[in-house]
Amino acid sequence: MQPKNLQRVFAALAREGLHVERDGRIYRVRLKDVEGAPAGEVLLPDEFPVEAKALRQLAGLAALRHPAGGGVTTVRASPDFHPGDAGVAIGSIVETEGIVVPAAVGTDINCGMRLHVVDLTAEELLAKRDVLVERLKGDYFFSSRDLPMTAEAMQGLFREGLIGWLSAVRRRPLGQLARADLDQLEREIDRVHLGGALDGDPRWAPEDLVPAEGVVRDGGLATIGGGNHFVEIQVVEEVVDRARARQWDVRAGQVAIMIHSGSRGVGKHVGALWRDRARGMWPKGQKFPPEGLFSLSLADQPEAVAGYMQAEATAANYGFLNRLLLAELLRQRLRELFGEVAAPLVYDLPHNITLPVEGPARRWITRKGACPAGAEQPVIIPGSMGAASYLLVGRGSPQLLGSASHGAGRATSRFEMGRRGRETEDLGLAGVDCITLREERRIEEAPAAYKPIGPVIACQVEAGLCDVVARMRPLMTFKA
């Protein structure tokens, strides 16, 4: 079955020098006049519309090379592929050799997902819905939370992630962290991708977050952030893979907590700094890369490549803690309302990050809105606030370089959703319990803004990228 817009999109792209072909669910796109560039490959469910802008961005990414040597070797895109507004399509997975591309990951460094299960049924939880919502509004939209961090904790966090942070907090637990179960947080580090600990350095963090001594009062930690980020309370609707679900502590009928957030202002700080540095270091007199996707080359700027990787890691470490603390605030509220209820971490992982490929340190994979899906590894794919979300297990397939999608994918722009909201079209919000201080957010992020999650999941299971372990349904969604 042909998507309706296919011929039109292919013809338009051909006129501007892009060659596109389709082979079942795989689309390949290539810039005709760039010798030796790999084709970008997209996996898309049948009948999903193909967006010209996203294909153009993918072809540009595939053609990146640095004049001093090195370039992009492989480009793939996941089924939630859609155009990005910083020149890189969301859902892009890019392997580079000898270069890193700061703009490929952008400013939303270590945006990712976290999933907990809670030993409560939906009925038990909803019986106290109103008081829970009131308290969480205070926590997430400020005022009632108390999370001061010592200078040592911030330094430890930026330098070595959750491990460094936790050892500093153990020495001097402040505010609500004095009520946290630090032993449990330490045990759960096993369930954070890469141990939530990358080699960073405080020198890359915003200055006000790393004072020489004293306490950071409001470092922006445990904040949800805008756009598609959320904290959602769900119920496990169906367990599909019983053995694995048992192994991961997941049972049908349980409440779940799903968190989608990133490194907030720290990622913005690092991403913008290195985007500008990469531009400034571009060899004089050389043609600029498409979309401002300046790279740093190991051949002539090895210290810049190392510096960027350390800076990205610094921001990524903050992203891991941001999600951990969003969950910890919720766990503390649940304890207040329901007593000592268990709420173990299932998994936490980034879908916006550059990681080295095993072997000699000259190849990297950047995922921009694509979830790592290594063999036997938990994969978390959220649907919209009106649709199911999924816990899956990865299969390490090379088709998307060991990745899966990071969601259903946006179908309609924020701007267009605003217009539809004013026309009072049906945005799929019936029955959705969305808690936010901004009415426009509810509209921009309404279920109708997203593609259907079902075909996105089915397409990836059929392609052998991952298998479903459990499906969750939303009970209430917090959006900043």
Next chain:
DNA sequence: ATGTGC
């Protein structure tokens, strides 16, 4: 995406 910013 962003304590959004020409």
